[in-house]
Structures are given as C-alpha cells and as structure tokens.
Amino acid sequence: MKLADLIEQHSEKLAMLDAIDAGKLVHMTAALDIQFALRVARYYAGAADKIHGDTLKCAGEFQAYTLKEPVGVVGHIIPWNFPTLVFAFKVPPALAAGCTVVVKPAEQSPLSALYLAQLAKEAGVPDGVINVVPGFGPTAGAAIASHMDIDAVSFTGSTEVGKIVMGAAAASNLKSVSLELGGKSPLIIFDDADVDVAAQVDKEQFEKILRYIESGKREGASILIGGNAIGDKGYYIEPTIFTDVQEDMLIARDEIFGPVMSIMKFKTIEEAIEKANNTRYGLAAGVVTKDLNTANRISRSIRAGMIWINCFLVIDGDIPFGGVRMSGFGKDCGLEGLEKYLKVKSVITPIYGSPWL
Incomplete structure (x- = not known):
C-alpha cells in the first residue's frame, strides 16, 4: 500500500519516464497506465492476507490440509510498450505471495522499473526483495530464464522469444513459466x-x-x-x-x-x-452485436483468453488477462495472477485415536 501511495505521489514523473523511453503520450500514460498500475498494486496489497489452503476430506483415519507457499525467486521479463503497467501486473502479486523478484525491463524502456525499485525501497521493501537488472534479452533475459536459483519466470513479449524462454526454463531447473505472447485478436x-x-x-x-x-x-x-x-x-x-x-x-x-x-x-x-x-494465436477477441444469443454463442465458441462484448480492450486489476495457444498461458491480474506465484503443499496427519499414533 505504501508503494502504491508513492506511485500515486510520483505518477507524473513515472509518466514522463515512460514517455521518454517508449514514446508514449504523457497525459494518456498518467491518466491510464499509471492509474491502472495503482489499482493493481492496491488490489494485490488487499489480497496478501487472504492466501489460504483448504481442509481436505480423507479416507481412513487421517486428516489433511493444504498450504499455499511462495514459489520462491521469480524472474520477470517485461516489454517496452507498457513499462510501468506490466511492472505492476507482475511484481505486486509476486510480493503479495511472499516471493522475491528479479525484473529485467526491456532494453528500450528501463527507467520506470529502476525508479519503481527506488520507490519500493522508500516504501520499506527490504533490500534484495525487488531487484532490477537492465540489459538485453540474449544476455540478461537469458540469464534469468536459465538461472538455477530462479524458481519461476513470467514473460511478456513475442511468441518467438517466449519459446526461447520456455526452452531455457526447461533445460535448466524446470522452473515454472507463464507467458503472455503475441496476438491476432479478431x-x-x-x-x-x-x-x-x-x-x-x-x-x-x-x-x-x-x-x-x-x-x-x-x-x-x-x-x-x-x-x-x-x-x-x-x-x-x-x-x-x-x-x-x-x-x-x-x-x-x-x-x-x-x-x-x-x-x-x-x-x-x-x-x-x-x-x-x-489463427495460431488466442489472446483476445471482441464481438459487437445487439443480440444477446449471438454474443453468448460467439464468446463460448472463440478460442481466446478474453472476449469483449460491445467493448474492446477493457482490462482491470481483478480481471485475469492472458491468452491460449501461441498467445501463451498463465494469467496476469485477478486472483489467478496471484496463484501462479504460489505452490501447494499437502499436509497429512493421523486423527486422534488412530493406530498410527
């Protein structure tokens, strides 16, 4: 929450940095990207104390439950076109889950990620929890994807590079991967x-x-x-x-x-x-119609991660965002965006009075 407050306090500076780096319009970035990043950060701040497992029904004389624990160290590789916004998509949910992060911003637009790391330090995030490593994909990005001490990687970018990231993750320590890749959204x-x-x-x-x-x-x-x-x-x-x-x-x-x-x-x-x-992609699609039956049929029939009915490109902090097929897998935003930074542990114990005790 403190980090979100600082983002709000310095929203104009963040908008300027994204404008300098990515050629974005300052007023639109301040009004849209930064405000959306604020909502996402506050959403996950509110979710941080609501992570819990389940009590399970077991056969025999046992009881069991699950724990949801941080996946560990998460590598985030973010694109050039929405530097602050995608940082907010990825870093706050990982922190809320209890993970530490290594962020590799796009080489074209690293300034806002560095500034956000500074704001995080001011907010009281301990040293070593958020690490920003600027660099190029074949060096810094490849190091994250193949590092044996990184437990998960979340990548947003092209389908071609997503395949490279996934291959490096598999060849190293089989780290979990989430990919938000290209799209051809009808x-x-x-x-x-x-x-x-x-x-x-x-x-x-x-x-x-x-x-x-x-x-x-x-x-x-x-x-x-x-x-x-x-x-x-x-x-x-x-x-x-x-x-x-x-x-x-x-x-x-x-x-x-x-x-x-x-x-x-x-x-x-x-x-x-x-x-x-x-199409080989499946990121999103839209349908414009006054017929509710048509809208429902289209939304259930198109293979895509998001369907907009009588609107387009509407996204929000509690709406899972991500595609299928060669648009990738895994979600940013929503509770699904938190779950990918958690791992489930099952705990089983005999009940009182059983012969196991």
Missing part, C-alpha cells in the same frame, strides 16, 4: 459499429510494418485508406485498412503490431467463428 462486427486507429513506432518496427503493407498489396488485398509513411521525421505510418483480405494472407495471419487493420466479410455466425479461430 473484432467481429454484426451490422452496427465504427473503428479508428493510430500509432508511432521505432525504425525497425516501422520497416516491418511497411513490409507487411507491401505483402498485403502483393497478395491481392485492397487498401481502403492509408498504407504510407508520414513525414520525414520520426517513424510514423498512416492508419491503414485493408479490404478483400483472405485468411491465408500474411496480414491476416501475423501480429503486425502497428496501425494496420484487415477487414474480412462473413455471412453467418458459423463463418465468423471459423474465421476468428483460423
């Missing part, structure tokens, strides 16, 4: 919706997005709007919408991570479900 619109998009990216991502746009043109999709770089300073791309998109096109299959939307038509609910599930 938004299924049934007759009544509007959409708008915009973004800025770095040079490498900028060139990657332009390659996807060229791929869409080459494979036969039509550009409705956009499709070009903007200006001669920075790395800006016009909001781009493709029509006449087929499911086997790269722009329909891959996570582009830029302001590019692919529009595909459908005639029936069955066709919409089939198109939405025709």
Whole structure:
C-alpha cells in the first residue's frame, strides 16, 4: 500500500519516464497506465492476507490440509510498450505471495522499473526483495530464464522469444513459466459499429510494418485508406485498412503490431467463428452485436483468453488477462495472477485415536 501511495505521489514523473523511453503520450500514460498500475498494486496489497489452503476430506483415519507457499525467486521479463503497467501486473502479486523478484525491463524502456525499485525501497521493501537488472534479452533475459536459483519466470513479449524462454526454463531447473505472447485478436462486427486507429513506432518496427503493407498489396488485398509513411521525421505510418483480405494472407495471419487493420466479410455466425479461430494465436477477441444469443454463442465458441462484448480492450486489476495457444498461458491480474506465484503443499496427519499414533 505504501508503494502504491508513492506511485500515486510520483505518477507524473513515472509518466514522463515512460514517455521518454517508449514514446508514449504523457497525459494518456498518467491518466491510464499509471492509474491502472495503482489499482493493481492496491488490489494485490488487499489480497496478501487472504492466501489460504483448504481442509481436505480423507479416507481412513487421517486428516489433511493444504498450504499455499511462495514459489520462491521469480524472474520477470517485461516489454517496452507498457513499462510501468506490466511492472505492476507482475511484481505486486509476486510480493503479495511472499516471493522475491528479479525484473529485467526491456532494453528500450528501463527507467520506470529502476525508479519503481527506488520507490519500493522508500516504501520499506527490504533490500534484495525487488531487484532490477537492465540489459538485453540474449544476455540478461537469458540469464534469468536459465538461472538455477530462479524458481519461476513470467514473460511478456513475442511468441518467438517466449519459446526461447520456455526452452531455457526447461533445460535448466524446470522452473515454472507463464507467458503472455503475441496476438491476432479478431473484432467481429454484426451490422452496427465504427473503428479508428493510430500509432508511432521505432525504425525497425516501422520497416516491418511497411513490409507487411507491401505483402498485403502483393497478395491481392485492397487498401481502403492509408498504407504510407508520414513525414520525414520520426517513424510514423498512416492508419491503414485493408479490404478483400483472405485468411491465408500474411496480414491476416501475423501480429503486425502497428496501425494496420484487415477487414474480412462473413455471412453467418458459423463463418465468423471459423474465421476468428483460423489463427495460431488466442489472446483476445471482441464481438459487437445487439443480440444477446449471438454474443453468448460467439464468446463460448472463440478460442481466446478474453472476449469483449460491445467493448474492446477493457482490462482491470481483478480481471485475469492472458491468452491460449501461441498467445501463451498463465494469467496476469485477478486472483489467478496471484496463484501462479504460489505452490501447494499437502499436509497429512493421523486423527486422534488412530493406530498410527
């Protein structure tokens, strides 16, 4: 709670750091990312004294119960795009569970993690409980994933790097792994919706997005709007919408991570479900409809970790966030985000008067 209070007190500075590092808008980061991080920290502060096991029913002359104990040392590898927010997704629940943490922020955006560690020290978190190790993925990130004294690793990033993290965890000490990876989240619109998009990216991502746009043109999709770089300073791309998109096109299959939307038509609910599930990802999906039966059918039929009905990108501290299939496994936020930092121990004892005593 003290750390949350300090985050609130220094919210403008944290927003500035994320703006400097990640190119985010200061006022939006302060109003959205930092405020959300506050809610998540306070949520897990409230959960810290509510961790308990179960009393079990046993056959024979025994009684048993479970204990939930900290998994141990947790390595957190966080992405560049939401530095403060993902720190809050991962560190507070691990601390509430009783774990110590080693945080590897993205090399592009380490400043807010370092500042949050300083605030944690001011809040009274003991030395050695929160450790921030800036560095590159192939060195610092790889060290966390393969370290024999780290008991669990939580990674948010690309599917390709998630596979490397999981392999390193298995090859070292079989540490537990949770992965929040890429996504290709469909938004299924049934007759009544509007959409708008915009973004800025770095040079490498900028060139990657332009390659996807060229791929869409080459494979036969039509550009409705956009499709070009903007200006001669920075790395800006016009909001781009493709029509006449087929499911086997790269722009329909891959996570582009830029302001590019692919529009595909459908005639029936069955066709919409089939198109939405025709992806290797499964992070999230949305449906826009006034028909409750349609909404319920879609939400139960699409293979994804989150479904938004008549809204999109709504997340909160008590809503588990995470995907399925190649979007990863394990959840951030909610009680599920706490459980992954706990291990269950079973305790069995003979009852009074049994021959075992």
